[in-house]
Amino acid sequence: MRRAALAFAALLAAALITLAGCAGQTFSFLSVRMKGGESGIYAAAINEFTLSSQKIPVTLTLYYSAESNDTADMYAVESARGELGMGERLEIEADCGGGGWFCARAEFYVDGQRQEIISDTVQYDGSGNRV
Amino acid sequence: MDFRERLIKLRDENKLSQQEMADRLGVTRQTVSRWEAGKSTPSIAQIASICREFGIDANELLDCDEQPQKPEEAKTRGKKFVAAAIVLGALFAAALAGLIVTIVYAVKDAQYDTSSTVWVVTIPQNTPMIVLCVFLGIFMALIAAVFAYVVIQGRRK
Structure with missing residues (x-):
């Protein structure tokens, strides 16, 4: 048991050293969410969890199409840019436009490389209710 | 109370003289006298005979029901138990925290x-993946070892 405890302590120390070695690196959990409401379609990009102190630059865009759920046919109706730290969110809202297909996309940059998250495509009616 | 004293007590409780006891056990009075004086001890067959004749348990006569734990042994066991409890407690707390976070996240998601x-995970560019794999492997093996230890200890008890 004593050996196991020593091994456990050694591994914890190794983990801390590894984490220290990763200082300045990114370890984050990002999400992009969307929902409809009376005032319109709401989208948010959220930095749910991060270990590093640096903020992640994010561009959130809401796309819309009146006729198709194909993202290639959609066009941007709203966009915002911000830097997200732990627990911070970037929000945008767009008019329902008489109903149609919507999706949200968050572009972010890590180590100078562009990455993105795209939500599912959801159909809403003119009142912002999910169809 | 040692064997000699227990034998005397047994004879007194049955209100027997040494001769009467010797007769019931099929030995001489001198033999009973030597047992009670601690000069000799009965054989296994004679102990069995005493137990049969007076309707008592051999463990009771020999006083070997439960051996008290040696203080050092008890101390070592106590330390092991505390260490195992700390490790398991930490793992349980981590699992519980994970469960709570998952539930909160699911509610938020809904x-x-x-x-x-x-x-989004980035690691130092010169970190070989094999190092991370080995590290994770050792960590998982350690958790498995702690689990196996607890299961084995549980079965032994």
């Missing part, structure tokens, strides 16, 4: 029509 998530 408030939206759609959501997508991504883990």
Whole structure:
């Protein structure tokens, strides 16, 4: 048991050293969410969890199409840019436009490389209710 | 109370003289006298005979029901138990925290029509993946070892 405890302590120390070695690196959990409401379609990009102190630059865009759920046919109706730290969110809202297909996309940059998250495509009616 | 004293007590309780006891056991009075004086001890067959004749348990006569734990042994066991409890407690707390976070996240998720998530993890560019794999492997093996230890200890008890 004593050996196991020593091994456990050694591994914890190794983990801390590894984490220290990763200082300045990114370890984050990002999400992009969307929902409809009376005032319109709401989208948010959220930095749910991060270990590093640096903020992640994010561009959130809401796309819309009146006729198709194909993202290639959609066009941007709203966009915002911000830097997200732990627990911070970037929000945008767009008019329902008489109903149609919507999706949200968050572009972010890590180590100078562009990455993105795209939500599912959801159909809403003119009142912002999910169809 | 040693064997000699227990034998005397047994004879007294049955209100027997040494001769009467010797007669019931099929030995001489001198033999009983030597047992009670601690000069000799009965054989296994004679102990069995005493137990049969007076209707008592051999463990009771020999006083070997439960051996008290040696203080050092008890101390060592106590330390092992505390260490195991700490490790298991930490693992349980981590699992519980994970469960709570998952539930909170699921509740939050349900408030939206759609959501997508991504883990963004970057590591130092010169870190070989094999190092991370070995590290994770050792960590998982350690958890498995602690689990196996607890199961084995549980079965022994």
